[in-house]
Amino acid sequence: MSSQPLSAHNFKQLFHSVEAFLFDCDGVIWKGDELIEGVSQTLQMLRSNGKKLVFVTNNSSKSRAQYALKFQSLGIPVSQDEIFSSSFAAAMYLKVNNFPPQNKVYVIGGEGILEELQLAGFTGVGGPGDANKTIDFKQNKFFEHDKSVGAVVVGLDPNINYYKLQYGTLCIRENPGCLFIATNRDSVGNMTSLQEWPGAGCMVAAICGSTQKEPIVVGKPSTFMMDFLLKKFNVSCSKMCMVGDRLDTDILFGQNAGCKTLLVFSGVTTQSALEDPSNNIQPDYYTSKISDILDLTEA
Known part of the structure; x- marks a missing residue:
C-alpha cells in the first residue's frame, strides 16, 4: 500500500x-x-x-525526568509519565526479565541510562565516568574487568573510546550469561539543528564487531x-x-x-x-x- x-x-x-x-x-x-x-x-x-x-x-542520553525538564525549558508542559525513552526501556527490560539486582550493568552511553537503572534498583557502572580513561598497550598487559557485570547496555555515547569498547567486550565475552542490550540502532540523529550526527547504531556496531554477537534492541x-x-x-x-x-x-x-x-x-x-x-x-x-x-x- x-x-x-x-x-x-x-x-x-x-x-x-x-x-x-x-x-x-x-x-x-x-x-x-x-x-x-x-x-x-x-x-x-x-x-x-x-x-x-x-x-x-x-535517544538514550537523557532519563524521563531529564526529558521532562527539556520539554519544560522549551515551553511545553509534558509530564514524566508521558515520556518513554530507550534509557527507560533498557532498565525496564532488565526488570521484567528478573535481572539479579546484585549484578552490575556496564554502560556505554550517557547519564540518562545510569539514572533509569538506579531508579529501577540496579547498579550501573561506566558511562560518562569512563570518558577519559585510556588503555596502556605495554607488553603482557592484562586488562581487569568486573566479573559481577551481568549486562552491557550500549546507547548514544559522544565520549566513546577504546577503554569502553574493551571493557564492554570483555564483559560480554567472558562473564557467563552477560546480556548485550542496545538502546537503539539509529544510524544518525539530529543532535543539533543544523546537521545529522552519528547515532547509537555505530557504537552498537563496534561492540557487535568485537563480540561477534547481536544485541537485544529495546528501542524502536x-x-x-x-x-x-x-x-x-x-x-x-x-x-x-x-x-x-x-x-x-x-x-x-x-x-x-x-x-x-x-x-x-x-x-x-x-x-x-x-x-x-x-x-x-x-x-x-x-x-x-x-x-x-x-x-x-x-x-
Whole structure:
C-alpha cells in the first residue's frame, strides 16, 4: 500500500479514529535544542481535543525526568509519565526479565541510562565516568574487568573510546550469561539543528564487531516499549497514531504494533527517500511537519 499525503479530508478521518498520538522527539518536536515551528500550538490543540499524547524517543542520553525538564525549558508542559525513552526501556527490560539486582550493568552511553537503572534498583557502572580513561598497550598487559557485570547496555555515547569498547567486550565475552542490550540502532540523529550526527547504531556496531554477537534492541522499532505503553494508557494500538521522521525506527515501530503511522519530513527522512523504489516501508500518511495538522484542522 502506498502512502498518502496528509490532506483535509483524510486527516479528519485519522483525527476521529485516533485516541492517542505517539511522537518521536528528535526531528519531530525539536532539532538539538531548537523547537520546530508550530509544535507547541499543535500539541495544545490535540490536548484540548482530548487526545492523549505520548513521547517515544530512541535517544538514550537523557532519563524521563531529564526529558521532562527539556520539554519544560522549551515551553511545553509534558509530564514524566508521558515520556518513554530507550534509557527507560533498557532498565525496564532488565526488570521484567528478573535481572539479579546484585549484578552490575556496564554502560556505554550517557547519564540518562545510569539514572533509569538506579531508579529501577540496579547498579550501573561506566558511562560518562569512563570518558577519559585510556588503555596502556605495554607488553603482557592484562586488562581487569568486573566479573559481577551481568549486562552491557550500549546507547548514544559522544565520549566513546577504546577503554569502553574493551571493557564492554570483555564483559560480554567472558562473564557467563552477560546480556548485550542496545538502546537503539539509529544510524544518525539530529543532535543539533543544523546537521545529522552519528547515532547509537555505530557504537552498537563496534561492540557487535568485537563480540561477534547481536544485541537485544529495546528501542524502536522493537515493540518492547509499546507493551509498557499499552498497560499504562489503556488504548488499543488501532486507536494510536505513531508520528516520526524515520522509516526504519518510528514508522516500523508503529506498523509492528498495529498503529496508524504518519511520517514528517522535518527530520532525517526526505520525500525522495520515501519515494525511492528501494524503500519498502510505507507510512499511512506523510506531511512536512506536525504543525500541518493545525492548518488541516482549521481547513
